[in-house]
Amino acid sequence: MKKFKRYCKTLKLHDDPDLIREYKKVHAMGAAWPEISQGMQEIGIIDMEIYIDGNQLFMIMDTVPEFDHEAAMAALATMPRQAEWEAYVSRFQRTSAEAAAADKWRLMERIYELEQQKESTPEQGYDKEC
Template structure:
């Protein structure tokens, strides 16, 4: 069984300084280690975030038996997770109280190139 992939979107505030700061907190080695470990603990194998203007696009690869809803609930309880979400919310068009699952909206795949 192969990994699962989830794609998500989120908008940033339309402020070039905030966008640059958001990029810095996601630079290699800048994300808090507890956040990365929490993601690994719930079955997220790899994650990439892309930016176009104020639009963020996330690609999240997970273990084959990953259950998105239960994993996101578990992730919200991990060390420093709510603190991280409050911290990055100042860059995002969202509230400081929102969990990652409430902020990042799952996208619908409408095309996949065949082999």
């Protein structure tokens, strides 16, 4: 069994169909800047998925078990091109161009799990095995 932590986050886009289409293009396979994906992997993010419903985004982020969300997000903000990426995608998001990823994406609280294992908080992440 492989152990990891899971974080779920949410963010709203501007309610503009053209901007939403463009945001999807920016995140299409191979379209994200390589420095962004590399930085995420360097801080311990194993996998990340983003889903959309209307203008509401939902992110599932799986990390190494020892992941410290606050420290990792602070480190991510210093990675090459990260500030430039955040400023670029902020035009689609209901946020400011100066906001870091940790300030834009809100952690979500898990209220149900089929195989409930132990209590945790959104900031601690939720321990998982697969």
